[in-house]
Amino acid sequence: MQRTDHIRLMARYNSWMNERLYTAASSLSDEALSTERGAFFGSILGTLNHLLVADRIWLGRYTAHPANFQALQTLAELEMPTRLDQLMGADIRELAALRKQLDSCIEALAAEMGEEQLDQPLSYRNMKGAAAQKHFFALLMHLFNHQTHHRGQATTLLTQAGVDVGVTDLLALIPDEP
Numbered sequence: 001m002q003r004t005d006h007i008r009l010m011a012r013y014n015s016w017m018n019e020r021l022y023t024a025a026s027s028l029s030d031e032a033l034s035t036e037r038g039a040f041f042g043s044i045l046g047t048l049n050h051l052l053v054a055d056r057i058w059l060g061r062y063t064a065h066p067a068n069f070q071a072l073q074t075l076a077e078l079e080m081p082t083r084l085d086q087l088m089g090a091d092i093r094e095l096a097a098l099r100k101q102l103d104s105c106i107e108a109l110a111a112e113m114g115e116e117q118l119d120q121p122l123s124y125r126n127m128k129g130a131a132a133q134k135h136f137f138a139l140l141m142h143l144f145n146h147q148t149h150h151r152g153q154a155t156t157l158l159t160q161a162g163v164d165v166g167v168t169d170l171l172a173l174i175p176d177e178p
Contacts, residue, residue: 003118003137004110010144011110013170015103017151021048022096024158024165030091037157040150041085044161047154048095051147052088053081055102058143061124062109065136067117071108074101082127106143 001009025033025044033045041050060080063072078101081088089095118137125131155165 002115004113004115007113007118007140008107008110009170009173011103011107013173014144014147015107016173017147017168018051018099018103020165020168021151021154021158022092022099024163025092025154026096027163028158028161032161033092035161037160039153039157044154044157045092045095046085047150047157048092048099049088050084051150051154052095052098052102053084053086054146054150055106055143056081056088057127058139058146059102059105059109061122062136062139064124065117065122066120067113069109069112071105071112074105074108084127 025048028044034043036042037044039047041047056075056078057080059072059075062069063075078098079088088098118140120136121133122136122139123131123133151168155168158165
């Protein structure tokens with residue numbers, strides 16, 4: 001499997017899992033979603049919000065890639081967060097709409113990129129302003145790994161709230177070989 005194929009698989013998995021999470025979360029009241037549960041970002045809503053913040057930040061950084069990916073042009077209208085806990089929406093419905101937009105952007109980016117673009121370094125500044133230059137493919141893998149990490153937390157919080165998310169394994173999307 002080429003790296004671009006793996007990225008496309010991860011982008012599909014990201015969208016699939018986010019849809020499952022938001023469907024499950026939408027079965028709870030706004031109060032239950034906002035209840036402090038002792039997670040890194042407090043509540044179920046806070047955890048889902050943090051994923052949006054981080055994805056928006058990383059996708060914004062990816063706009064500096066020399067390939068000038070067209071898929072990222074849709075981000076221009078979206079506010080760039082300045083804090084990892086900055087609210088991106090008032091409730092699960094607003095977060096869900098933004099989640100769909102970012103997931104579509106991630107899938108379009110995955111479809112647009114080629115193998116040759118993955119080995120280029122990406123220069124960016126972190127949230128404290130420190131300059132960094134890192135391998136673009138590694139940064140893409142970080143995006144997907146970060147999502148999986150916090151989605152696992154959200155899944156745990158939903159389970160504790162009595163909501164079953166169902167199957168969450170990437171294995172469900174990996175096709176059988178002939």
